[in-house]
Amino acid sequence: MKRIAIIGECMIELNGAPFGAMQQTYGGDSLNTAVYLARTAGDAVNIDYITAMGTDALSEGMVARWQQEGLNTEQVLRDPQRQPGLYLIQLDEQGERTFLYWRNQSAARHMMQHPQFDAVAEHLASCELVYLSGISLAILPAEDRRRLLSLLKTLSEQGVVIAFDSNYRPALWHDLEETRAAYGEILSFTDLALVTFDDEQAIWGDEVPEAALSRLYRQGVKKAVIKLGAEGCLYGEAASGQAELVGTTPVSHVVDTTSAGDAFNAGFLAGYLAEKPAAVCCRQGHQLAGIVIQHKGAIIPASATADVNFTTTRIA
Template sequence: MKRIALIGECMIELNGAPFGDMQQTYGGDSLNTAVYLARTASQTAHIEYVSALGNDTISEGMLQRWQQEGVGTELVLRDSSRQPGLYLIQLDEQGERTFLYWRNQSAARYMLQHPDFARIAEQLTKMDMVYLSGISLAILPHKDRQQLIDLLGQLANAGVEILFDSNYRPALWDSAEQARECYRQIFAVTSLALVTNDDEANLWGDSSEEITLERLKFAGVKKAVVKMGAKGNYFEDFTTETRTFVATTPVKDVIDTTSAGDSFNAGFMAGLLTGKSPAMCSEQGHQLAGTVIQHKGAIIPADVMAHIQFTNEQTALSEQS
């Protein structure tokens, strides 16, 4: 059974209208992926989440719910002086979202300064894969961020596959150049990059998916997925120079696009862990994301996913060059 660790921050989520109806739950890009991956690949992979929480009742409640989802929590540190961060999601009539955050003093932001983080770093050497996002990096203080990048380089040199979703959020970085420099270092040790065309355009000025793929190739990435929302995605294996395009099935009733990319990543990775083709992995990603965006919140109820049946049939439309 493969072992995969996902690094990041989970926050308390408030979803609704300010001073109106509000639903409280939890979410965070890497945690969302961990939950959806546990729901779809628990028979083929052992999934651990790497983060830090407080000792408060909300932290304890979150931890218990992750365990119920099948997400391992042995690598979640507890910080008695801090609590989880908080964010508010506001949705427009088209289901697009805007966020407000309160996370500067969150426990996850300071996890590398935790006295027990050396144990976490040692456990990561035993993983087959380590997954993180641009947000996982951006929330950290500058010195800690570089420490994590250096650790990832050591893991890659030891044979651990690094999976990276660039997930660029400008407000979390001092400058675009700071983000680009961190990403350059990460891409150099990345086995699989999972990026979004809008983010790449915003950060790098890419005018097409083809330009993004060429840039990732020269950055040192071995394989890459470029997500294009409702259009579909490209996958390219730079070691074999094989490129695949997979279209999505249109979704009529889009309610909330929160976690669309996170759930796609989980579906793709679930296929990857079972040795499926890039086209089938992509199809699984689209199928899962297409279900998630028809419901509110970052993490939809598990029973809503009961109808999803991943198969081995190559139903994705693809073209190779």
């Protein structure tokens, strides 16, 4: 069994129309990936979710549900002074979403300041892979972000694989210069980048996916996946300089694109950790994302993914 850690924030999710029908659940890009990876990789991967939560009833309920999903929550820090953040998803008729957030005082935003974080940092050194996203970095105060980047660089030097999704939310950053500085630093020691082309365009101004791939190589990334939505993804490795476009099967009825990229990352990582060929990893990501976007919410019912087990199912 491979042990990995996923760093980030999980929030209370409200999904629906303001002052209308609304569903309460939970989600967050890194947590979404952790859950979908746990569902589809089975016993092949031990997943530590790294975050901070409160001691309130909502925090207790969320952590209990993560455990039911198969996540290891021993490294979840508990902050009696703070609670989880909250976000509202509003959907249009085409299934596209807009977000409103309330997270400035969330426990996760202050996880680096927790008196027990040093023990978590020591634990990360025992993991084979550490995964995080741009949101994982963006929510942290600037000094805490620098500390985390320094820790991740040290882990990389010790042989821990660093996987990074650039998942860009402009509202979480002071300006584009701050974003580029943080992303440039983490990309310099990233083994596997799982990025979305729209984000790369917004941050770096890349005109085509191939240009984004070349830039990632120059920044230090060893392997990269550039997600292209319905067009599939572009996979490449710096060592060979070669790239492969891996298509996806169109989904005729899209309900909600929330966490499509997170689900793709989970499917890809399930294959990557099992040392499957890159094209197979990409197709696993496409398959899982295709299922998720046919349901509402960031984390769809477990029954919808019950038949997807990438440790036993072969995808040619």
